[in-house]
Amino acid sequence: MAEQVSSSPFLRPFFLKTPLRVSSPLRQRRHTLPASEFRNLTPQDAISVFEIEREAFISVSGECPLTLDEVLNFLGQCPELSMGWFEEGQLVAFIIGSGWDKETLAQEAMTTHIPDSQTVHIHVLSVHRHCRQQGKGSILLWRYLQYLRCLPRLRRALLVCEEFLVPFYQKAGFKEKGPSAITVGALSFMEMEYQLGGLAYARRNSGC
Numbered sequence: 701m702a703e704q705v706s707s708s709p710f711l712r713p714f715f716l717k718t719p720l721r722v723s724s725p726l727r728q729r730r731h732t733l734p735a736s737e738f739r740n741l742t743p744q745d746a747i748s749v750f751e752i753e754r755e756a757f758i759s760v761s762g763e764c765p766l767t768l769d770e771v772l773n774f775l776g777q778c779p780e781l782s783m784g785w786f787e788e789g790q791l792v793a794f795i796i797g798s799g800w801d802k803e804t805l806a807q808e809a810m811t812t813h814i815p816d817s818q819t820v821h822i823h824v825l826s827v828h829r830h831c832r833q834q835g836k837g838s839i840l841l842w843r844y845l846q847y848l849r850c851l852p853r854l855r856r857a858l859l860v861c862e863e864f865l866v867p868f869y870q871k872a873g874f875k876e877k878g879p880s881a882i883t884v885g886a887l888s889f890m891e892m893e894y895q896l897g898g899l900a901y902a903r904r905n906s907g908c
């Protein structure tokens with residue numbers, strides 16, 4: 701099992717329900733889009749990602765965690781650190797991460813991917829506005845953290861968020877590290893940390 705993970709770090713798409721197959725002779729078209737699918741994102745998903753991100757952040761604060769170019773860069777450099785939730789083929793929520801190699805997040809972490817590092821910097825978690833407050837953000841985050849446990853080397857995840865989201869991340873198991881050095885425009889952030897527990901833990905507990 702472990703060899704499988706290290707030889708292919710990418711998340712194989714999996715479905716919550718069997719893909720719909722309409723076999724009636726009266727229906728010539730076969731519907732094969734899965735009801736619900738979690739998979740790593742690719743640069744081809746960047747536009748859908750950015751549309752959700754833009755609505756979620758620009759309309760609220762005027763600032764986006766990632767520009768479209770940065771989304772493209774991260775999905776090109778480290779797609780294995782991203783996860784999208786698709787329903788009927790439509791992106792409804794996503795996470796984008798990259799590698800980081802210092803104890804705390806610094807401003808340069810916003811635009812940098814450090815390969816082969818032990819820390820994932822979660823840049824952004826966002827849920828489509830029509831799908832919020834339904835548990836999707838929490839579920840996607842939980843699946844993502846379980847998935848990260850199965851990737852070799854990774855030991856922890858870091859992120860920054862505004863003060864009002866600290867309880868949301870605490871509920872997911874993150875611990876508050878204190879005020880972050882990162883600022884975006886006039887916004888300041890708290891830094892949050894999640895211990896992944898290592899591959900040995902994952903092997904015993906997650907079946908990866």
Ligand SMILES: CC(=O)SCCNC(=O)CCNC(=O)[C@H](O)C(C)(C)COP(=O)(O)OP(=O)(O)OC[C@H]1O[C@@H](n2cnc3c(N)ncnc32)[C@H](O)[C@@H]1OP(=O)(O)O
Nearest residue numbers: 756823824825826827832833834835836837838859861868
């Ligand atoms: C590292 C980062 O990306 S930090 C930025 C996070 N992303 C954003 O702010 C983008 C816009 N918001 C979203 O996309 C979503 O609302 C998320 C990701 C914050 C939460 O996802 P959802 O699917 O809506 O949340 P979910 O239904 O799983 O959980 C709801 C809980 O989230 C928390 N929460 C969600 N939005 C807010 C908010 N605006 N203010 C305070 N708490 C909030 C609450 O604790 C809420 O619990 P409650 O209903 O008991 O009050």
